[in-house]
Amino acid sequence: MFNPLKMNPIEKRMLLGGVISSLSYYGNTTLEYLYPGYPVQLKQKLEEHLPPNGEIISGVAPPALLYVATKLVKSSGTKEKVSDLALGATIHNIPHILAKIGVSALYAEGVKSRPAARMSAPISVTKYSTNSFPTQVTRPTGLSKYVMTS
Amino acid sequence: MNPVEKNMLIGGFATGAVDFGLEGYYEYMNGMGKSPRGQFPYIEIHPAIPPVDDWIACAGFPLLLYALGKGLHKTSLVTMAKGASIYGASELIGQTVLRVALQTQPVAAQYALVRK
Numbered sequence: 127m128f129n130p131l132k133m134n135p136i137e138k139r140m141l142l143g144g145v146i147s148s149l150s151y152y153g154n155t156t157l158e159y160l161y162p163g164y165p166v167q168l169k170q171k172l173e174e175h176l177p178p179n180g181e182i183i184s185g186v187a188p189p190a191l192l193y194v195a196t197k198l199v200k201s202s203g204t205k206e207k208v209s210d211l212a213l214g215a216t217i218h219n220i221p222h223i224l225a226k227i228g229v230s231a232l233y234a235e236g237v238k239s240r241p242a243a244r245m246s247a248p249i250s251v252t253k254y255s256t257n258s259f260p261t262q263v264t265r266p267t268g269l270s271k272y273v274m275t276s
Numbered sequence: 277m278n279p280v281e282k283n284m285l286i287g288g289f290a291t292g293a294v295d296f297g298l299e300g301y302y303e304y305m306n307g308m309g310k311s312p313r314g315q316f317p318y319i320e321i322h323p324a325i326p327p328v329d330d331w332i333a334c335a336g337f338p339l340l341l342y343a344l345g346k347g348l349h350k351t352s353l354v355t356m357a358k359g360a361s362i363y364g365a366s367e368l369i370g371q372t373v374l375r376v377a378l379q380t381q382p383v384a385a386q387y388a389l390v391r392k
Contacts, residue, residue: 137358140284144362148370156377217285217359218366221292225299232300236307 136210143214147188151222154184175231177223185223189215283352287341287359295333295367302329324379326371334364 133141158164158180168180176182192212199205277285298317305312312318317329326334338360345353 141362141365144366145369148366149373152370152374156374159374159378160381213281213284214362214366217288217362220285221289221363222295222367225292225296228296229299229303233303233307236304238307240308 139207139210140214140217143188143192143211143216144218145214146192146211147185147215147218147222150188151181151185151219154180171230175227175234177226177230181226182223185219185226189219279352280355283355284359284362287338287356287361288363290341290356291333291337291360291363294337295330295363298329298333324372324375326368326375330368330371334367338364 154168158169158178165180168183169178171178189212192208192215196205196209196212199208302312302318317327317332319328321328338357341353341360342357345351345355345357
């Protein structure tokens, strides 16, 4: 079998758990960028220093679900396999979500320390943006629910 | 948790800390309106591939830990490197999937997103 890194089965399962966790997080981010019907509640933040709710949920869900699955599975062999997946997901997820919270807090602090003259031009250049992907946030125009904006 | 699992988790946290350091500086400067995009290490080789800072944190750091562990004959460092590489490999795979997905979409299907 193709195994250039000489990983044992436990390490393979842990890596798979990490990849599941990562795909869950970035799958959510992809939907957030590309799906117009993405729920507004998941874009909101509980607090300005925290990442959006969707990112927190999609990050925490895989290890939590895998740990619940570990408790529910009866067979000891399967329990061990699911436990390895859960540990791999935890190794990726816990440091990752903490890093994201810290990064989000730093962004909020950066916005606070922005000179007042620049506040009127909110421009967000994310690392994921490309030339073909517009990230300049423009003020919405037209009739909103309450006021006419221009 | 047994000592091996603890060391792997420590490796994951250490890689996360390096990732946070590089990413945090970028976002702080971005928040101030002075995005360091294009400056080292925030250089994109290709839009579908994660930038250099992610490769440093997610591939360079685990390799450094592994080399240190092998050089100093410290099994604990090698185990930490394995945890670091689980974090790093997962992160790079996820980011590449996101970037490729964004690249394959036509511009008309992409929606400007007010994230911050």
